[in-house]
Amino acid sequence: MMKNKVLFGAIFMATWVGTLIPSAFAASPCSVGQKAEVLWKQAWYPATVLKVNDEKCYITYDGYDSSWNEWVSTARFRASFQTGDSVKILWKGKWYQGQILEVSNNLYKITYDGYDRSWDEWVEPSRVSR
Numbered sequence: 001m002m003k004n005k006v007l008f009g010a011i012f013m014a015t016w017v018g019t020l021i022p023s024a025f026a027a028s029p030c031s032v033g034q035k036a037e038v039l040w041k042q043a044w045y046p047a048t049v050l051k052v053n054d055e056k057c058y059i060t061y062d063g064y065d066s067s068w069n070e071w072v073s074t075a076r077f078r079a080s081f082q083t084g085d086s087v088k089i090l091w092k093g094k095w096y097q098g099q100i101l102e103v104s105n106n107l108y109k110i111t112y113d114g115y116d117r118s119w120d121e122w123v124e125p126s127r128v129s130r
Helices: 002-024
Strands: 035-040 043-053 056-061 070-073 077-079 086-091 094-104 107-112 121-123
Touching: 035 056, 086 107
Parallel strands: none
Antiparallel strands: 035 043, 035 077, 043 056, 056 070, 086 094, 094 107, 107 121
């Protein structure tokens, strides 16, 4: 009887942790302050992320009135930086020049100008600017 309780407890915990962990580490499609592009009527418009909720981003279109602000899904949202782009990267409160090496899962692998590859890192979109 005791073995069954222990086994049931272990299975329950493994199942619970197995469902909790992937969602806890799932990358959000955006981050507050991120510059991006949003698809509207078959054209991409520059925007800035104001809020994040699960898998949606609340954006404001750059240069447009706040009445155009809206929640958008990942289908209409894309990061505005591509591999090879020169950017500024926020590190410990200061902006440094660098370059985008890769874009994956809404994260940027960056390299800092003038620093060796040991400083390369994956950063959230809110740490990258033009």
